[in-house]
Structure formats: C-alpha cells, structure tokens
Amino acid sequence: PIPTLRRGPRGLALENVDLADIAAAHGTPTYVYSLAALTAAYQSWRDALGERRALVCYAVKANANLGVLSAFARLGAGFDIVSGGELTRVLAAGGSADKVVFSGVGKNAAEMRQALEAGIRCFNVESAAELERLAEVAAAMGKVAPISLRVNPDVDPKTHPYISTGLRNNKFGVAFDEALILYRRAAALPSLRVAGIDCHIGSQLLDGAPALEAAEKILGLVDRLAAEGIELEHIDLGGGLGIRYRDEEPPAVADYLAPLLAPFDGRREELMFEPGRSLVGNAGLLLTRIEYLKPGVEKNFAVIDAAMNDLARPALYDAWHDIVEVAPRASVRRYEVVGPVCESGDFLGRDRSLGVEAGDLLAVLSAGAYGMTMSSNYNSRPRAAEVIVDGAHAHLVRARETVEQLYAGEQPLA
Numbered sequence: 001p002i003p004t005l006r007r008g009p010r011g012l013a014l015e016n017v018d019l020a021d022i023a024a025a026h027g028t029p030t031y032v033y034s035l036a037a038l039t040a041a042y043q044s045w046r047d048a049l050g051e052r053r054a055l056v057c058y059a060v061k062a063n064a065n066l067g068v069l070s071a072f073a074r075l076g077a078g079f080d081i082v083s084g085g086e087l088t089r090v091l092a093a094g095g096s097a098d099k100v101v102f103s104g105v106g107k108n109a110a111e112m113r114q115a116l117e118a119g120i121r122c123f124n125v126e127s128a129a130e131l132e133r134l135a136e137v138a139a140a141m142g143k144v145a146p147i148s149l150r151v152n153p154d155v156d157p158k159t160h161p162y163i164s165t166g167l168r169n170n171k172f173g174v175a176f177d178e179a180l181i182l183y184r185r186a187a188a189l190p191s192l193r194v195a196g197i198d199c200h201i202g203s204q205l206l207d208g209a210p211a212l213e214a215a216e217k218i219l220g221l222v223d224r225l226a227a228e229g230i231e232l233e234h235i236d237l238g239g240g241l242g243i244r245y246r247d248e249e250p251p252a253v254a255d256y257l258a259p260l261l262a263p264f265d266g267r268r269e270e271l272m273f274e275p276g277r278s279l280v281g282n283a284g285l286l287l288t289r290i291e292y293l294k295p296g297v298e299k300n301f302a303v304i305d306a307a308m309n310d311l312a313r314p315a316l317y318d319a320w321h322d323i324v325e326v327a328p329r330a331s332v333r334r335y336e337v338v339g340p341v342c343e344s345g346d347f348l349g350r351d352r353s354l355g356v357e358a359g360d361l362l363a364v365l366s367a368g369a370y371g372m373t374m375s376s377n378y379n380s381r382p383r384a385a386e387v388i389v390d391g392a393h394a395h396l397v398r399a400r401e402t403v404e405q406l407y408a409g410e411q412p413l414a
C-alpha cells in the first residue's frame, strides 16, 4: 500500500533508505514517512482539481508532525485544524493562517481569540451556541470572524460507526433544517461575516456516492441562501476519502472527485476539501523490532517493541494494518503480533504469517495517518521517534521522547 516502499538487497527500503539503517540510527519504534509519497498524494488532489479554484486543506489531526506540515505548506496546501494546538503547529511549520479552516464542536474562547488574532481563513461553526460565542469574542476584539456553518447532510457514509460523522444522530454540525435560520442570524451579527458552508460525512470512505449525495444537498442549500441574498464565497466538502489498508478498493482521487465536481461546474464559489488520511496514510509506516518470540499451545506470539500506545487503531477499531518483515526468513509461522502493554487488546496484528526470529525488524504499514497523533504514554512509554525520508536522506523530525519529559510537569507531594 505504500508506493515508495521497495525490497532491496538489504531488506525493505523506503525511497532510497534501508529501514535497517533507520533502526540502527534512531532505534525503534519509529514512524517513518516518505516525502515522495506525501507529495504524490497531494499532487493527485491538485491534478484532479485541475484549473478549478480550490484549496486543499490538509486535516492536521491525521499527522501533525512539523516536518509533515512544513512539506504540505511548501506544496501550497491549506490546513484544517481542530484546536489551538494544531494552529500553533501549523504556524510553527510555516503554514499561512489565511489558508486555515477551524473545525470542531468544542472551540473555546481562548482558541477563538488565538485564531482571530492569527487571521485564519474561516471558522467552521458547528452549533448555534458556538455561533453566538464566536460573535461575542470577535466583537470584544473589534474583529469580524469569517464563518461557515458545518451542515449535517444526514447521509450514511457506510463506514465504521466510530468515524461516520454526517448522520443526524451524531454530535457534528448543525441540522440541515436549522442551517437556514442560523445563516440568517449570522448575517445579522456585525462581528461575523458569512463566508462559506461545509460538511464532512465520515472517514475511510470507499464509495463516492454518499459524498455526492451530501454535496448535492449542500448545493441546494447554497442556492436557497443566495435567493435570500446570503452569498457564499466557498463550499467546503470536507475530507474522508479512504485508503487501502488490506484489500479495500478506494476510488482514485480523480475518480472520487470527478462526479463530486460536476455539479460545481461554472459556479463561482471556491471549493475546499479537508483530506487527512488520503494524504498521509499510505506515506508512512511504523518500524518496530521483535523483542521475543513466544511459542504457545494455541498461538504463537511475536512480542514487539511497539504497542497500542504507539498505534491505537487495531485496539480501538479492530483496524487492519499489513505487517511485513524487513528481511524475511525462510521458515514462516503464524503469529499474534503484540506489544508490551498490559492489556489483552494490545495487538497490532492477529494471526499473521511471518518468517522471523527474535531481534528482527517489522514494518507496520499504512501508519502515516492517525498513528502518531493518536499515540499516548500509557504504561509510561515514551512516544516513538519520527523520520521523514527524502530520496537517500533520512531526516529525524521528532526525537524519541524521554521518560523525564513524561513527568516534567509533575511533582511528588511535599
């Protein structure tokens, strides 16, 4: 699934760097990303959008490493953020505030002030209460906040229930029927400027039809607003395009976008998208070493040095990530690939065929999205290092955390 991963004479290599060399230089577990793969993924969005006026706002939550953000900033991407922390990261990485959209149901006043001060492109407002608070915060600062309403189009994205967000019964966005009333309210508030509309129906979408249904509903609303004299500058169709982890067959970006773009032909609004996973998921892997092999009566275990705290997706969603040997051995057995954390749910893969010995390296694939960003320090495990490979160069973009950093803000009782 990672386009720049190849098998060379010294085992697996990402671009032109042997994974064994990365392990030797930086230890394990380490997240390794390919700059060429990130760039190609972004370029496939740009190519599919062609000459259309459109902004691709990379969803920072998928992978917030400064190295990754700086790569997208250089490519001209915008950013979709969900916290003040993500905004700080984007700016630290060289992203420009005027390409930032701010999503999320729980923005607090301090985050609103920070984003207004920075001059972001748009707040994606998710409730009536948030709209009122933003108006107050902006008024107190003597500023005008650009807003978009995240409208919940009530379509079923047919994905994992934990990551589907566009159905009526979940917490995201404002109900379709409520949107018109809220837009009128926003238009009447002098500290708000109605800039756009947005929606996001879910993640890891493998079928374009629900997104098209959502886009058409949104467009209907845009035209009703225009009829009332509320003209929008942009339409943001969110993120969600899925990737291949195992045998999924997500549409290519161009095939996903073609039907979505058709209804917008000849319209004057700028289009925006908020892809996360499809830009980084298959640009990264988690490099880990086998500590022990533990043959069992019913199952064999490969105990690795990465765990659920490093990559939560298997434990959390029962998600599949391919696991491959960096340098495979001839004799193959089936293993439960588990980490050192004290939970039975601490597995990265179940029942996997591997030709390995203790001490060997494994690569957990498709780990570029929602890997490091969802990691934790459970069991006082310092978080992994992160490396970006660019051709024959490996750049350490995050040093491995130390245990002292973990408790730096703590105190024993006096």
Ligand code: LLP
Pocket (backbone or CB within 6 Å): 059, 062, 080, 103, 104, 163, 165, 200, 202, 203, 204, 205, 238, 239, 240, 241, 274, 275, 276, 277, 278, 313, 369, 370, 374
């Ligand atoms: N925009 C909004 C408003 C979102 O909520 C999300 C993702 C995105 C954009 C980016 O979606 P993407 O293109 O990455 O699908 N932790 C889960 C995924 C959670 C996605 C949450 N929202 C996982 O590991 O599968």
